[in-house]
Amino acid sequence: MEYFLHILILIGIYVILSVSLNLIVGYTGLLSVAHAAFYGVGAYVAALLAIKFHSPFLVNIILAVVFGGLLGAMVGIPTLRTRDDYFMVTTFVFQVIIFSIFNNWVSFTGGPMGLPGIPAPSFFGWRIESHLDYLIVVLVFSLLVVILSLRIGHSPFGRVLKAIREDEIFSQAHGKNIAFFKIAIFVIGAGMASVAGLVYAYYISFIEPTSFTVMESIFIISIVIIGGAGNIWGSIVGATFLVALPEALRFIGMPNAIAANIQQLIYGALLVLCMLYRPQGFLGEYSFDK
Amino acid sequence: MKPILYIENLNKRFDGTVALDNFSLKVQGASITGIIGPNGAGKTTLFNVITGFLPPDSGSIQYNDQQLIGLPSYKIARDGIVRTFQQLRLITRLTVLDNILLAFQNQAGERLRNIFTFSRLIKIQEQANRKKTQELLDSLEIRDKENALVEDLSYGQQKMVSLLCCLAAGAKMVLLDEPVAGVNPETINIILEMIRKLPEQGVTVILIEHNMDAIMRVCDNLVFMDQGKKIVEGDPEMVRNNPAVIEAYLE
Numbered sequence: 173m174e175y176f177l178h179i180l181i182l183i184g185i186y187v188i189l190s191v192s193l194n195l196i197v198g199y200t201g202l203l204s205v206a207h208a209a210f211y212g213v214g215a216y217v218a219a220l221l222a223i224k225f226h227s228p229f230l231v232n233i234i235l236a237v238v239f240g241g242l243l244g245a246m247v248g249i250p251t252l253r254t255r256d257d258y259f260m261v262t263t264f265v266f267q268v269i270i271f272s273i274f275n276n277w278v279s280f281t282g283g284p285m286g287l288p289g290i291p292a293p294s295f296f297g298w299r300i301e302s303h304l305d306y307l308i309v310v311l312v313f314s315l316l317v318v319i320l321s322l323r324i325g326h327s328p329f330g331r332v333l334k335a336i337r338e339d340e341i342f343s344q345a346h347g348k349n350i351a352f353f354k355i356a357i358f359v360i361g362a363g364m365a366s367v368a369g370l371v372y373a374y375y376i377s378f379i380e381p382t383s384f385t386v387m388e389s390i391f392i393i394s395i396v397i398i399g400g401a402g403n404i405w406g407s408i409v410g411a412t413f414l415v416a417l418p419e420a421l422r423f424i425g426m427p428n429a430i431a432a433n434i435q436q437l438i439y440g441a442l443l444v445l446c447m448l449y450r451p452q453g454f455l456g457e458y459s460f461d462k
Numbered sequence: 463m464k465p466i467l468y469i470e471n472l473n474k475r476f477d478g479t480v481a482l483d484n485f486s487l488k489v490q491g492a493s494i495t496g497i498i499g500p501n502g503a504g505k506t507t508l509f510n511v512i513t514g515f516l517p518p519d520s521g522s523i524q525y526n527d528q529q530l531i532g533l534p535s536y537k538i539a540r541d542g543i544v545r546t547f548q549q550l551r552l553i554t555r556l557t558v559l560d561n562i563l564l565a566f567q568n569q570a571g572e573r574l575r576n577i578f579t580f581s582r583l584i585k586i587q588e589q590a591n592r593k594k595t596q597e598l599l600d601s602l603e604i605r606d607k608e609n610a611l612v613e614d615l616s617y618g619q620q621k622m623v624s625l626l627c628c629l630a631a632g633a634k635m636v637l638l639d640e641p642v643a644g645v646n647p648e649t650i651n652i653i654l655e656m657i658r659k660l661p662e663q664g665v666t667v668i669l670i671e672h673n674m675d676a677i678m679r680v681c682d683n684l685v686f687m688d689q690g691k692k693i694v695e696g697d698p699e700m701v702r703n704n705p706a707v708i709e710a711y712l713e
């Protein structure tokens with residue numbers, strides 16, 4: 173039972189990550205490979221606050237989101253002048269820098285050993301400890317993220333994001349300050365990813381840098397692309413499928429080591445199939461091949 | 463009368479080519495100015511400079527006493543100067559409705575504050591804009607294309623939609639880069655009819671066209687340019703009969 177709840181919690185975390193990245197990648201067409209960095213920043217901010225300051229859960233949530241959002245703006249502003257490949261490279265550099273900070277600033281982040289012993293949070297007297305507790309927390313956050321993202325996606329704001337993805341010049345010619353929209357969506361996406369990091373840190377109660385590598389960013393991008401870029405529901409389905417898949421493999425009795433490899437194979441195969449037969453992904457309306 | 467747009471001594475070079483050469487022009491409010499000239503004369507470059515997509519090397523553009531040079535293009539559009547592109551630009555993978563809705567200015571739903579507070583203003587304004595969009599589509603007899611994807615429209619219909627986007631954006635001045643080139647005669651009539659009525663609504667028009675017949679039908683003032691220079695300007699009939707123009711158009 174706990175195992176089943178564990179899978180659901182992971183799915184919830186990846187729903188937050190992929191839905192928020194979809195706003196950046198799928199809606200706005202900004203191929204960012206820095207999402208794991210924002211995920212990690214949320215996790216480290218929450219962990220450090222909880223371990224060193226014992227600050228309340230609510231305060232940590234706010235600080236994690238604010239800090240992630242600020243970093244989002246920091247990456248967003250300089251990358252605005254670059255497009256396409258250059259944008260991706262810039263976000264990649266940022267991702268690598270953040271990872272090195274996690275990995276090398278030993279006195280602060282614990283370095284490769286990570287930060288163990290993150291205390292269980294409590295929320296107005298409710299001590300969040302059991303798997304069920306965490307499932308509730310992750311459900312609340314993912315629901316908030318999904319509702320907000322759907323609202324952004326279906327609003328005139330989302331229409332501008334799509335227009336920027338399709339044709340920046342057309343958008344500018346009709347009075348859209350595209351720099352503002354790009355930074356705004358980057359900040360929102362980064363803030364949401366930080367929430368996922370916070371939930372993860374509390375839930376596992378131990379974090380280490382390897383959870384937030386560029387491979388993790390690529391995994392989240394895979395969810396977005398396979399589920400369907402520009403479609404929030406697609407990311408929800410994609411996250412569920414791709415997170416549950418390795419567990420299902422293990423469930424049918426495949427040894428762990430083999431399951432991990434097969435999992436990689438299946439991701440790869442799915443991505444290639446997507447490129448070949450369904451560039452818009454499972455539920456998406458738009459493909460990337462502009 | 464004081465001109466609404468006052469272009470003075472614009473210069474723009476690309477490496478070796480001179481695209482604009484001391485180009486000056488006064489445009490009266492609620493009028494239609496035509497710009498003609500051979501390929502490479504600098505017509506599109508002029509539009510790019512006015513709308514802030516290209517910085518000029520030197521010169522000045524006064525619009526209602528405001529200097530446009532140095533302003534980003536989105537601000538110029540907000541100030542009421544909206545253009546179409548010779549190489550059509552529309553969001554082809556979205557519907558006609560979405561393209562036109564995008565063009566409206568001051569949308570409550572583009573402000574995050576309203577989205578986060580679930581403001582009712584968004585829906586109200588969106589409905590009003592939808593209604594205006596339908597009226598705009600009606601005026602060009604393409605109401606039935608409202609929910610079609612732009613990529614599924616004919617070339618002429620796409621040109622119509624890009625013109626409607628300018629109007630939806632609340633343009634006080636529209637710059638049309640070859641609005642009827644490559645369009646069938648029936649559609650040309652509909653488009654020209656709409657352009658001709660714009661000054662009555664207070665909208666000033668500058669249009670680039672190679673189609674001399676279309677020019678003669680709508681323009682109040684005509685400019686002939688070549689190699690970045692203004693060669694002749696004035697009454698369309700007079701400009702058409704200018705020897706330089708006759709020579710350029712006989713080639």
Ligand SMILES: Nc1ncnc2c1ncn2[C@@H]1O[C@H](COP(=O)(O)OP(=O)(O)OP(=O)(O)O)[C@@H](O)[C@H]1O
Nearest residue numbers: 476479480481500501502503504505506507508548
């Ligand atoms: N971005 C650019 N970079 C380099 N050269 C350019 C650029 N834009 C225009 N030119 C050159 O400037 C000159 C004027 O071009 P422009 O597009 O303004 O001409 P035009 O009058 O619109 O011609 P057409 O009738 O063919 O549309 C041409 O020689 C063109 O090659």
Ligand SMILES: [Mg+2]
Nearest residue numbers: 505506507548
């Ligand atoms: Mg041109």
